[in-house]
Amino acid sequence: MxxxxxxxxxxxxxxxxxxxxxxxxxxxxxxxxxxxxxxxxxxxxxxxxxxxxxxxxxxxxxxxxxxxxxxYDVIGRAQSGQAWYVAQQQAAPAGAAASGPQPPTxxxxxxxxxxxxxxxxxxxxxxxxxxxxxxxxxxxxxxxxxxxxxxxxxxxxxxxxxxxxxxxxxxxxxxxxxxxxxxxxxxxxxxxxxxxxxxxxxxxxxxxxxxxxxxxxMADPDAEGLAELLSAHFSDRLGDMQEKLIRDFRQHSEQSDGLAADMLLNAAHLVTSGAYAYEESDDAEWQAVLSAIWHPLNGDGTGRSD
Missing domain, CATH: 3.40.50.300 (P-loop containing nucleotide triphosphate hydrolases)
Structure with a gap:
C-alpha cells in the first residue's frame, strides 16, 4: 500500500x-x-x-x-525437475525405466x-x-x-x-x-x-x-497546505482545534529545525480520539505526548545537524 x-x-x-x-x-x-x-x-x-x-x-x-x-529462481526450477523425476520413478512398474512426457521446461x-x-x-x-x-x-x-x-x-x-x-x-x-x-x-x-x-x-x-x-x-507545506492535509484526513472533526494544532505544530517545527508533516497527522489522530483535552494547552500529559511525537528529525533533541 x-x-x-x-x-x-x-x-x-x-x-x-x-x-x-x-x-x-x-x-x-x-x-x-x-x-x-x-x-x-x-x-x-x-x-x-x-x-x-x-x-x-x-x-x-x-x-x-x-x-x-x-x-530467476534457479533452485526452484531444479527442485521442480527433481520432483517430476521422482514422481515418474514412483509411477513406473518395478524394474522398468520411467517413461512419459518430458519434465516441465x-x-x-x-x-x-x-x-x-x-x-x-x-x-x-x-x-x-x-x-x-x-x-x-x-x-x-x-x-x-x-x-x-x-x-x-x-x-x-x-x-x-x-x-x-x-x-x-x-x-x-x-x-x-x-x-x-x-x-x-x-x-x-x-x-x-x-x-x-x-x-x-x-x-x-x-x-x-x-x-x-x-x-x-518540495518545500515544507505552509499553514494553508497543512490545513488541506488535515481537512483531507479528518474532514471537520477537528473543528476549532485545527487552527491551534497547526499553529503549535509550526512553532515546534521552527524550534526543532523542521518536523515532518505526517507528525501533524499523528497529533491530530490523538486529538480526535478524545483521550486528551487539547483545549487545555498547558495540560502536562498532553505536552509530554507532543514532545514525544514531535521529536526532531535528526534525533539528537537539539534540532541541530552537524
Missing part, C-alpha cells in the same frame, strides 16, 4: 517540472524533508493521467540494478520481473515507476539506471539461453497476478515510464546523474 494521496493544489513549479519530465522522457528527482509528499507525487500523477497502478521500488543499501529488473514459471523490469515492458501507455529513497542505494546505481533508461531495453539471460527452443516465454510481473510475454529474452519499452525518484538528501549524486535528471525540491 502506497502513501495516502490527499487532495491538494500543486505549486506551479511542480506542475511545470512534472510535465517537462514526461515530455522530455527524463526521470524526476524529488527532494525534500521526510513527510512533505515526495512519494505521494507518483500516485497523484498515476491517478490524474489514468496510468494505472504505481510500480514501487524501495531502495536499500543492498539493492542492485539486477534485482529491480528480474529474479516452462522457464517462465521461475522468472519474476521486478518493478523496474515491469515498467520497461512494451505497455501501450507509460507506467509510473516510484524509485523510493534512491540516496540509500549503491554509489553506482544512479548512473546504471540512467544508462538503462537511455537504452530503453534489457535482456533476461536465462530466457536468452533458451530462445531457440522457446522464442516467447510468459513470465511473472511486479503487478499482483500479472503475466507478460517476453520474446527472444529481450524486454523493449514502447512508452518511456514516468520515473519519480525520491531522495532525503542523505548523500550527493554524481554530476552526470544530476545533469540528465530534472530536479524538484
Amino acid at each position: 502506497g502513501p495516502v494521496d490527499v487532495p491538494r493544489r500543486p505549486p506551479a513549479d511542480e506542475v511545470r517540472l512534472v510535465n517537462a519530465s514526461i515530455l522530455l522522457r527524463r526521470p524526476l528527482l524529488v527532494t525534500g524533508r521526510p513527510g512533505v509528499g515526495k512519494s505521494a507525487l507518483a500516485f497523484r500523477i498515476a491517478r490524474e493521467l489514468s496510468l494505472g497502478r504505481v510500480l514501487q521500488w524501495p531502495i536499500t543499501s543492498r539493492t542492485t540494478l539486477a534485482s529491480g529488473l528480474f529474479e 516452462d522457464i517462465g514459471d521461475f522468472v519474476q520481473l521486478g518493478p523496474l523490469g515491469t515498467a520497461l515492458l512494451p505497455h501501450r501507455l507509460p507506467r509510473v515507476l516510484l524509485i523510493d529513497e534512491i540516496d540509500k542505494g549503491d554509489a553506482d546505481l544512479p548512473n546504471d539506471l540512467l544508462t538503462l533508461f537511455e537504452d530503453g531495453w534489457y535482456s533476461v539471460p536465462p530466457l536468452v539461453r533458451v530462445r531457440n527452443q522457446s522464442p516467447e516465454v510468459t513470465v511473472h510481473t511486479a503487478d499482483p497476478g500479472g503475466f507478460a510475454p517476453v520474446r527472444e529474452g529481450i524486454v523493449q519499452a514502447h512508452a518511456f515510464p514516468v520515473v519519480i525518484m525520491t531522495s532525503n538528501g542523505e548523500r550527493e549524486f554524481p554530476e552526470a546523474f544530476l545533469r540528465r535528471c530534472l530536479r524538484l525540491d
